[in-house]
Amino acid sequence: xxxxxxxxxxxxxxxxxxxxxxxxxxxxxxxxxxxxxxxxxxxxxxxxxxxxxxxxxxxxxxxxxxxxxxxxxxxxxxxxxxxxxxxxxxxxxxxxxxxxxxxxxxxxxxxxxxxxxxxxxxxxxxxxxxxxxxxxxxxxxxxxxxxxxxxxxxxxxxxxxxxxxxxxxxxxxxxxxxxxxxxxxxxxxxxxxxxxxxxxxxxxxxxxxxxxxxxxxxxxxxxxxxxxxxxxxxxxxxxxxxxxxxxxxxxxxxxxxxxxxxxxxxxxxxxxxxxxxxxx
Amino acid sequence: xxxxxxxxxxxxxxxxxxxxxxxxxxxxxxxxxxxxxxxxxxxxxxxxxxxxxxxxxxxxxxxxxxxxxxxxxxxxxxxxxxxxxxxxxxxxxxxxxxxxxxxxxxxxxxxxxxxxx
Ligand SMILES: [Fe+2]
Numbered sequence: 001x002x003x004x005x006x007x008x009x010x011x012x013x014x015x016x017x018x019x020x021x022x023x024x025x026x027x028x029x030x031x032x033x034x035x036x037x038x039x040x041x042x043x044x045x046x047x048x049x050x051x052x053x054x055x056x057x058x059x060x061x062x063x064x065x066x067x068x069x070x071x072x073x074x075x076x077x078x079x080x081x082x083x084x085x086x087x088x089x090x091x092x093x094x095x096x097x098x099x100x101x102x103x104x105x106x107x108x109x110x111x112x113x114x115x116x117x118x119x120x121x122x123x124x125x126x127x128x129x130x131x132x133x134x135x136x137x138x139x140x141x142x143x144x145x146x147x148x149x150x151x152x153x154x155x156x157x158x159x160x161x162x163x164x165x166x167x168x169x170x171x172x173x174x175x176x177x178x179x180x181x182x183x184x185x186x187x188x189x190x191x192x193x194x195x196x197x198x199x200x201x202x203x204x205x206x207x208x209x210x211x212x213x214x215x216x217x218x219x220x221x222x223x224x225x226x227x228x229x230x231x232x233x234x235x236x237x238x239x240x241x242x243x244x245x246x247x248x249x250x251x252x253x254x255x256x257x258x259x260x261x262x263x264x265x266x267x268x269x270x271x272x273x274x275x276x277x278x279x280x
Numbered sequence: 281x282x283x284x285x286x287x288x289x290x291x292x293x294x295x296x297x298x299x300x301x302x303x304x305x306x307x308x309x310x311x312x313x314x315x316x317x318x319x320x321x322x323x324x325x326x327x328x329x330x331x332x333x334x335x336x337x338x339x340x341x342x343x344x345x346x347x348x349x350x351x352x353x354x355x356x357x358x359x360x361x362x363x364x365x366x367x368x369x370x371x372x373x374x375x376x377x378x379x380x381x382x383x384x385x386x387x388x389x390x391x392x393x394x395x396x397x
Contacts, residue, residue: 015372015373059360059363060311060312060315060358060360060361060363060364061315064308064309064312065301065305065308065309065312065358066309082315083315083316083317084315084364084367085314085315085320085363085364085365085367085368086364086367086368087317087320153296153358153360154296154297154298154301154358155295155296155297155298156297194293195359195363195373195376195377196293196294196349196353196359196362196380197292197293197294197350197353197380198291198292198350198380198381199290199291199292199293200292200373200376200377200380200381201377201381201388201391201392201395203392203395203396204395205395205396228287228288228290228295231290231293231295232290236293236295236359237359263396264392264393264395264396265392265393265395265396267372267373267374268373268374268377268392270395270396
């Protein structure tokens with residue numbers, strides 16, 4: 001049987017990729033951020049997941065406005081990272097698990113989530129930065145991956161309530177997988193930030209800390225917000241909180257908090273990290 | 281400050297909805313092309329010709345020429361695609377944040393830091 005062992009949520013800011021490449025782990029600006037991750041990695045080493053379902057948003061690498069699916073699930077043998085326009089060297093590809101992907105796709109559609117399936121899917125910093133934070137050694141790929149991409153580029157974005165339900169449906173899909181396999185779910189992005197407009201640089205610490213608390217035991221409280229509420233309270237790109245809600249929905253009713261970290265600012269963002277373990 | 285119908289506008293924020301996505305299509309398509317190194321070189325070699333190739337409006341061409349982030353947004357640009365344009369020019373999101381808020385980059389960074397207090 002498929003089993004979701006827990007979830008990790010983490011910010012996925014592109015600047016983190018640069019900081020990793022330049023090994024700025026002890027740099028005073030970066031240290032309070034990077035110091036949050038060893039505990040998350042220890043937990044992963046303990047639970048030893050076989051597969052990571054990575055819920056993220058594409059920032060204009062794989063999808064353009066010509067076709068903008070709301071929810072997409074990868075079904076490839078391998079996912080490539082590519083140049084996002086900044087000339088950085090792409091990271092080595094990530095192995096997929098197409099058999100589990102198709103099981104999830106079948107289960108989701110049967111569950112009335114009409115997602116887009118992708119046999120080719122380039123993954124951007126929204127996917128690669130969290131993977132690099134959690135599994136830093138780029139010469140090894142100890143987990144297979146299934147990217148789940150959510151439209152946060154073009155409104156209307158899916159509602160927080162819908163996202164929590166999609167997560168629950170992903171949880172049911174994994175639980176009905178006939179093979180024995182351990183799955184961790186990553187929810188990437190957030191927390192509050194806004195890159196565009198005269199309101200650029202908006203960060204809302206109180207709201208972020210409230211989200212880090214509520215998402216553990218009361219995700220329904222966060223699912224009550226509208227997207228417009230999230231833009232107002234967390235900034236235009238803070239709406240990425242919906243990705244965290246998908247992760248949370250997949251973990252089931254009861255979880256225990258293993259670890260969290262929060263630091264302002266990383267780039268223009270309130271950077272959050274949370275490790276949750278599913279009930280046995 | 282555009283918001284979808286029935287939603288209270290959020291100051292300093294344009295919701296990138298269908299209306300903006302239609303308005304900015306050519307501009308965003310050009311910026312999306314900058315994922316490819318060859319496209320970046322082609323743009324830098326002859327900006328005007330590259331803008332013409334994608335059919336940018338006069339408003340969009342002027343905003344590109346001026347490297348003006350607020351004007352690019354007003355012309356329908358989406359921040360994620362624009363990030364590829366400004367990244368190609370060697371600017372980061374603090375540089376762009378400072379430009380949009382009329383602050384120096386140092387002041388903008390200080391404002392971000394102060395949000396943690
Ligand atoms: Fe993002």
